[in-house]
Amino acid sequence: MSQDNQEILTVIYKNLYRTGCVSLVGTALILSVAFSPQKTLAQSAYPLQWEENLPGVWQAVVNQAGPHNFVDLAAKKPRAKAIKALGQTSFPLEREDIYAEIRDGQTYLRLPLQKGEQIYGLGLNFKSIQQTGQVKRLHMDHYGNSDNGRTHAPVPFYVSSRGYGVFINSTQYIDIYVGSAVRKDNPNAPTPRDRNTDPNWSANPFSDAIEILIPAEQAELIVFEGNTPLKAVQRFNLFFGGGVIPPKWGLGFWHRTPTLYGDQDVMQEIAEFEKNNFPLDVIGLEPGWHSKSYPGTFEWDSERFPEPSAFIRKAENKQVKINLWCNPYLSPESTMYNALNPLSASHTVWGGIVPDLNLEAVRTIYGEHLMEHEVGIGVSGFKIDEVDGYDHWLWPDVATFPSGVAASQMRQTYGLQFMNLVTNLYRQRNTRTYGLVRANNAGGVALPYVLYNDQYAHQDFITGLINSSFCGVLWVPEVRSSKNAEEWLRRMQTSCFSPMAMINAWSSGTQPWSFPEVYEACQEVAFLRMQLLPYLYSTFAQYYFEGIPPFRAMVLEDDYRQPPATLAGELDDTSNPYQEAIRKENTSQYMMGDNLMVAPLFAGEKEREVILPSGRWYDFYTGELVGNGEVINVAPPINQIPLFVKNGGIIPMMDPIRQTSEWTEDTALEIRVYGTAPGTFTLYDDDGASFDFEQGEYTTKLLDAENGTGKLIDLESNGPWTYGEINWVFMSKN
């Protein structure tokens, strides 16, 4: 196709777009070029046609979105009103810069990238925040220590520092070149340099494009405009129904007991938490609750748990919820086996069948079983393990599913689909659940699950927590075991400043007091989390109502302007033969809600740098001014995780209760106010347990502080209100 023909085609497209017949004709045109060889991308590619279906949300298809796509699978519909409330915008890119092409049965996409533009997201990364220059194949898997696209949430969504997001609505394995590949026809292509003599030679020259390869002849692209990166993320989250508000107990302390614990061991563990005065809201049972496991039966072991209902009631009497580990693969000894065997995949996982969750019959049989044996007797939720990888455990891509959905696409979504199945059971009972999952993906924002894995590198855990904010998932830096008391405490501190405060002692049998020398400090931070629950709960309400991630990257803050520093690489013939520059990023500092900045320390560190966004910032513990838009060094006592509050930041707190069951009517509030600027905070409340808030049954009040006085202003009052006496504390003198 000549350049002239290409121009004519573009004109035809523009006219067809106005008349509304673009998608049909588009299909025909695409097919007409699909089998013509010897075309370069520039010749046979054509610009996509965009439709603004919601304010600031533009959609374009190549043929169609394709079967088994994320939007079709989504648990919730877009929150149109909330998206609209984010304001009117315009298409954030040059439409002519976005090209598509179908070739060799695959879809090729090209999107523009500007010099200096930073790209975030593309799934749950654990090493890096900025993704520019990287190449990924988005593929569900246990994270393998490299940000190559294989991860527990390979969400095909990226956010630009320029304030827009791009989502590829496809559950295929997607290859994405984030400004790594330089085209010949790129007018911005850098001049080649001579490595022999030019010290400015770079192994990674600038590319002006993000290029994408989808192994299917169809795809949908969705662009989310935001003006800021955070607004783009909000639109993405709201498009998939907005974030979750966990039940109140879900934000208390969690403890998972060793695999083979029986009912009496568990009750004993609960008693020890009480005796040691340590917060406890949830006990998680590991595989041993199943009569057989790996593969599991989803039936209680009659020796370890002879009377499951009675056991759950006993725990409830201690105000403790029970969560159950599982993976969805079924043992031949499960009573579901015979019914589900013909409705499952061609391959097994550890000998367990893999039910095809696309089939309604499967969801009915599985759901009824779970309702009868677990959900219906009061189990609070599940930990859904091994829905991610590794390749050598899960069904292979050669497997078949009775529904005809490709094995690879099932790999991308199995976690999503099982979460959805379970969550619907809880919806039937109008009871919120909160659980764990090892595989999530686009649309998971609306499902009450927190991701975890087996990797256990503490610094990576925090980088993962930061990255979770770009892809609509939650991440827990859980605590298992530690080499020493310092590491134990550092891990406990970050777990308490995450979506789920949890010890996972399934194998180690650790307890909060396993390192007595730091036990008081562990207690301190766990109770601090409990005190912060009014703030944290309102922060999750923001996740639901506005799509704002409760734990989030600094680069999502308007006032944070710290480009990642690139250090010149040093030539080394074995460790750095291409003298690649080293990107220095702030991968361990994040926001919890609007006002609180967390800058954890890791074992072995006595001090650290903290990058303050512009404006004045204050020490959470003392209220003292620590700086203004600068890099500071902090060396706090070991029992304090470094926490900072922005000027005018309001932090509502309650008394240090041990269990959220104590968070009832007339809970006294201490409202801390930091700095000198006026500030507001929307305090949210509801029944803490049901889905009634989705019908408007909740209460919000505006906390309004200025010049040393605070006011409570009613906003919405359609639901419960837990709080009684209110005490305003102005923490800062300057």
Added chain:
Amino acid sequence: MSQDNQEILTVIYKNLYRTGCVSLVGTALILSVAFSPQKTLAQSAYPLQWEENLPGVWQAVVNQAGPHNFVDLAAKKPRAKAIKALGQTSFPLEREDIYAEIRDGQTYLRLPLQKGEQIYGLGLNFKSIQQTGQVKRLHMDHYGNSDNGRTHAPVPFYVSSRGYGVFINSTQYIDIYVGSAVRKDNPNAPTPRDRNTDPNWSANPFSDAIEILIPAEQAELIVFEGNTPLKAVQRFNLFFGGGVIPPKWGLGFWHRTPTLYGDQDVMQEIAEFEKNNFPLDVIGLEPGWHSKSYPGTFEWDSERFPEPSAFIRKAENKQVKINLWCNPYLSPESTMYNALNPLSASHTVWGGIVPDLNLEAVRTIYGEHLMEHEVGIGVSGFKIDEVDGYDHWLWPDVATFPSGVAASQMRQTYGLQFMNLVTNLYRQRNTRTYGLVRANNAGGVALPYVLYNDQYAHQDFITGLINSSFCGVLWVPEVRSSKNAEEWLRRMQTSCFSPMAMINAWSSGTQPWSFPEVYEACQEVAFLRMQLLPYLYSTFAQYYFEGIPPFRAMVLEDDYRQPPATLAGELDDTSNPYQEAIRKENTSQYMMGDNLMVAPLFAGEKEREVILPSGRWYDFYTGELVGNGEVINVAPPINQIPLFVKNGGIIPMMDPIRQTSEWTEDTALEIRVYGTAPGTFTLYDDDGASFDFEQGEYTTKLLDAENGTGKLIDLESNGPWTYGEINWVFMSKN
């Protein structure tokens, strides 16, 4: 399709196979099932039909081999006579156990795997030898520290311990599940175990299949029968034309000088080798010989090399050959640029264009340029860099090539194609070349190139050397720099027992004497290599004539029966949460030729275990008996790399010359004989430089030793014979 229909289909196939119309009808049948959803593999798959085109070589297609396949690209034709000489065999598998299916535009293949069967190969792995239980996606790339299929030679060929090999003749990225995935319809599926209580629970239950996924609706499978794994490898190698015999100088010592060395620096370096009495046959120039590099011009830098021809003649006067570093991507300042720019890929590499080597015009222009500027003035060969990866440097899979060949398939073969282009230039001059390359693939066996990379882990280098024997490639454990003298010596020792003895000082500027405290030991091992050249040259002749890899895995030896030991894994909630068994393999012991076993030591080791194949084995240095089919411990002096010779093993050696130019007529031979058994060895000779040996111009003589006397028996005498006086040395007393 019902089970009955499947049976009918199989009968139809069998009849069609007899009448010879299977492939056409096969296509139609395949297409008829390609779009039927809701089929499991077992239902819509059909057994392949095999044709024995050469003795012990069976071929079967799914539709057809497909465009740009390895067989079409091969530099040489199958060596039918040599294959026939390996004897008559029968199809090594149950034909009914090999299934194919086309689904979603992809080809699915299933091959059988028996309990205890070991699978080797599937590309150049650096950590493991046994591949059973692994999952790979064969993808050309710089090795990334995991045997996941991304490597410098992702050859789609595997060898079974049962004595057959399977080759997938496709340049697509191939997914392969090596006995990792268990099907429901597998009659050998293991009974699921209860991980809660059964200590024999395994994270990796037995699978009876190797399953393969090719992202194209076509493929060719080739099965090589061998009775033994080595014979299967031989057939594979001979099918691609047999191995290479390097020029004699190629087996001497190589040294690569720092990047910016000019002609005088190089002559000075050559003089220093002479002064220090260290072997030297080849000097390799790094990027600085180009006028511009990364991307390169393939034109000499006028300051560093003002008179290239004169420089090469000067080096030749010192009996030193010149090898040139390059990568094939062209700088805008190359005189080839304007002609090749329209014939190159859509994307650049470091700003250099990527010429489409499928186009004859490209090969002509490129070839003429190389002939004029490099080959024609006496350059001995090239080091072809960066044809492997990484993804963020090379053209992306979204790129297009003017020939219409997919970018991914070009990625798999670019190294092969550039080697072929260069080798053909040398063929035109009837001059052998020997060089380096960073990307090889199936068919590379016939091309005179040795693989290398930047990874530099010494133990992995040796495991790579071992694995090279399964996929028809050569690998060099080159020496760059070292932390200390011990490491330097250990690396020098293994480099001298590899296809290429080489220091690569491009960045470090090291020299053999960089660590004076071990210089004598380095000299010793380098001269020992020179002494062994008659043995090594004959060993390469075996590679050419019989397809036997010169450096090879112990598991390719008939008498080696050491299954990899599997140690029970220890449960650890972070490092081994699935309590996976640990496979203990012998990854650092290999054969050089038929008689010499190498068991190197690494820095920090004073002693090591050596697994002796059955029969009596002898110390190379002393001739003493070391054991018989047992595991021994050796702790030699640091200047000796542990070497062992089998009973009856004959090692022909010459005087310790410094340069192969001294290996001329009347070279004295010392023929060492080890042990007490009778033995023979075929000593090969030719002109050492031209391709005349391919026309039969070579000489072979049988060295025949028995009871303390040796005889030389003429076999073929159509070419030069270098040797004069012969001295038989019987090394062993018992």
